[in-house]
Amino acid sequence: MAASSIDNPQFTARMAGALWLAVIAVSVLDVVTSSIIVSGDAAATARNILNSEFRFRVSVLAEFVGGALYIGVTVLLYRLLKPVSRNLSLFAACCGAIGISVGAALTVRDLGVVALLRSAQVPSPDAAQINAIALSSIRMFGLGFTVAMVYFGFQCATVGYLIARSGFMPRAVGILLAIGGSFYILSSFATFLSLPIAATLSKIVIPVAFLGEGSTTLWLLFRGVDVGKWFARAGMPPLQRVAA
Numbered sequence: 001m002a003a004s005s006i007d008n009p010q011f012t013a014r015m016a017g018a019l020w021l022a023v024i025a026v027s028v029l030d031v032v033t034s035s036i037i038v039s040g041d042a043a044a045t046a047r048n049i050l051n052s053e054f055r056f057r058v059s060v061l062a063e064f065v066g067g068a069l070y071i072g073v074t075v076l077l078y079r080l081l082k083p084v085s086r087n088l089s090l091f092a093a094c095c096g097a098i099g100i101s102v103g104a105a106l107t108v109r110d111l112g113v114v115a116l117l118r119s120a121q122v123p124s125p126d127a128a129q130i131n132a133i134a135l136s137s138i139r140m141f142g143l144g145f146t147v148a149m150v151y152f153g154f155q156c157a158t159v160g161y162l163i164a165r166s167g168f169m170p171r172a173v174g175i176l177l178a179i180g181g182s183f184y185i186l187s188s189f190a191t192f193l194s195l196p197i198a199a200t201l202s203k204i205v206i207p208v209a210f211l212g213e214g215s216t217t218l219w220l221l222f223r224g225v226d227v228g229k230w231f232a233r234a235g236m237p238p239l240q241r242v243a244a
Contacts (some may be wrong), residue, residue, distance in 0.1 A: 002061040009080060009168075009230040015027070016076035017221030019069050026066040063107040067100045074100070074155070080225070083233040092158035099151035106144045150188045156181025156212065163216070167231035170231065173219050180212025 074096035160178025
């Protein structure tokens with residue numbers, strides 16, 4: 001009996017690439033959040049958020065949608081790379097799931113910031129304090145995001161290693177993704193430790209990671225995998241390959 005399309009490695013690869021590309025596209029909407037934060041000025045930040053509340057909420061929605069799409073990416077990558085190493089593929093999927101969970105918690109916090117700032121609009125001696133709390137909460141997003149990037153970094157580094165070992169995708173693509181994931185991890189740890197190199201790493205981590213994730217995404221979407229080599233890795237007999 002023929003297998004369903006989700007059991008087809010080429011379908012799995014291209015779906016993973018399509019969802020990953022959607023995640024990258026949606027994440028662009030999230031840039032608006034950082035543009036309305038005024039460092040050290042809680043009142044100005046509060047005004048910016050309230051004056052651009054719809055844009056801020058769209059950014060929050062983008063975070064939710066991006067997380068949901070990335071769940072699909074994580075599941076499909078696990079299925080695709082399981083023949084290389086079930087344990088490492090599962091480890092990568094778990095890291096992705098933890099990163100998504102941290103991101104979801106941060107998104108809930110964003111909605112709470114809007115509600116908090118709205119309460120400060122009522123004339124009150126506590127308005128300045130409420131604004132300061134809201135700004136502190138927004139700043140906490142940066143730390144939380146850094147935590148999430150540790151897990152995403154481990155996921156990307158592991159997936160890159162598995163791709164490089166797979167034989168059914170180019171080794172160079174896997175190496176680029178592994179390097180990008182490693183930069184996520186190094187940059188996050190440097191930030192945690194307040195190392196002087198943290199600022200330098202933060203400037204180069206995005207282009208390096210984008211190169212790794214971008215090349216992997218495009219390869220999955222437009223080239224997929226060498227189906228014959230994937231089946232060989234999976235240990236599927238020739239007759240079973242034809243049925244699939």
